[in-house]
Amino acid sequence: MSAHELLRVMMKLTISKVTGRARLGVITSRGHTGEKTLEVPGCLLYTRTASPPHLTHDTLQNIAGVPPVTHVTLSTLAEHQDVLEEYKEGIGKFSGLSDTLLYCSIHDPVTPNPPGYNTSKTVSVWGSGGRLELTPQKFVSLLSTLKVDWVQSLSDGEVLAEGGFRKRAQKSVDRSLAFLDECLKLMSEKEALQQIAVIGAIEGGDLQEERLRSARETAKRPVSGFLLDGFQEQSASFEAKLNLISAVTAELPEDKPRLVHGIGRPDQVLDCIERGVDLFDSTFPYEVTERGCALSFTHQHPPDPETSGEPQHPVLEKEKPCNGERNEEESDPEIDQSSITSYEICLKEKRYREDFRPLLAGCTCYCCRNHSRAYVYHLLTSRELLAGILLMIHNFQQYFSFFQSVRRALRDGTFQDLKQRIQRRAP
Structure with missing residues (x-):
């Protein structure tokens, strides 16, 4: 041969x-x-x-x-x-x-x-x-x-x-x-x-x-x-x-x-x-995890409203705090904001300490099904090893599912629609 x-x-x-x-x-x-x-x-x-x-x-x-x-x-x-x-x-x-x-x-x-x-x-x-x-x-x-x-x-x-x-x-x-x-x-x-x-x-x-x-x-x-x-x-x-x-x-x-x-x-x-x-x-989800961040962008096709009582994923827009506008005094001065992309949220920020939502609405990963942003914020500020584990689980699963959405969009002829949705989050 x-x-x-x-x-x-x-x-x-x-x-x-x-x-x-x-x-x-x-x-x-x-x-x-x-x-x-x-x-x-x-x-x-x-x-x-x-x-x-x-x-x-x-x-x-x-x-x-x-x-x-x-x-x-x-x-x-x-x-x-x-x-x-x-x-x-x-x-x-x-x-x-x-x-x-x-x-x-x-x-x-x-x-x-x-x-x-x-x-x-x-x-x-x-x-x-x-x-x-x-x-x-x-x-x-x-x-x-x-x-x-x-x-x-x-x-x-x-x-x-x-x-x-x-x-x-x-x-x-x-x-x-x-x-x-x-x-x-x-x-x-x-x-x-x-x-x-x-x-x-x-x-x-x-x-x-x-x-x-x-x-x-x-x-x-x-x-x-x-x-x-x-x-x-x-x-x-x-x-x-x-x-x-x-x-x-x-x-x-x-x-x-x-x-x-x-x-x-x-x-x-x-x-x-x-x-x-x-x-x-898949180094990107690892780098996001190392920043103490969670991937927060959505990419799946919108669910059929006739078969779902509520949207599986939120509207694709920049992350907003749960209680009003972000207070800059709540930001940790040690956080390097320049390295954080628009596709993630930094759970080291104090505004998440009483945010009991999942990392990303509709996400089916182990972390989002069992824990809240407030809990991950606590783990990060306490320097618990579990923080990296939970963030890595979430970020890997979100990233892998992103590629599934890309392939689905290519099969369905909706790649440009997906690209437009993703680019709305681009810096």
Whole structure:
């Protein structure tokens, strides 16, 4: 069986509908735990050190719509290679995630990496123990230990260099292609690694010509999909990023999925889907949780008034306090309001201390069915660990259901209606 034939066995994207450039379909992939399907547009289950943030395996079961593909990061796992080699069963079984497919990225999208440490021979990752240099040989050795199902190809995503941006972007593409070729060669020599779906990284920073060169050259290699890398960086406006994404996806084959890291705000997700992106990470609900916030935007289709006594979800408008207008004196001066998006409410604010409504009306998550905003406010101000657990349950479930609504809207031909509703909350 050729490398290209093997790719189609390990990962297959079936597109059922295209609206503009937004793609509705299903990824079928075979991994260590058998065959799984993932609907697109969709997202992956984000983890830190292969554990869902704040959650145990049991509490994760309380969340509806958990994706069948889990996102782990090499930067948090590489330093534990010796332990995992001794264990011999892989990171999935070690961390209680043996019932999902595992996608491994090189870096954690939440944690920025210090620039200036990559070379033509190594890529540096940063874990709790400091910096670790990865050669293609070390990278492939880690894959043998981790036993993941999908993996981002080893790549040099650095493009910022004082006085030499264009040259550095060109170098990032050249190095990434060289790393990809070497890793594919090494993986082809080990039978167990031939079953891993390699996701080729598209590099080149903000230079369109380099992004297109990276896309065209990567598409010539036997990769299973594509990662549009580096778009989580703040070097360009979001509109400029969208233009780049649109140009890049136009160069990629239609039968392989496109993934992006670090773009998670609902309105921005919809913008990317319109430009041909299929998969996203779920770092956004984690970051919302870390701010002590709860996702508060609605996205489902309005329920049929003839079959429901009251609306399942409130009218989509900016969150208002339950007792009149917000009193600025009630705000905690330590809260960084600049980082809070219009899609969330900050439950550290004093105005929620006597608010006994659920986090979001109509939400069916465990937290909203059993607890109030006032209770979560109390947990946050008391620094109780339960606060993070409840917020993570709510935020994950809301985010996963958002993607269900996106797919439903694409099927029903109401994607633009959904986008207009979501954009009404945009800053």
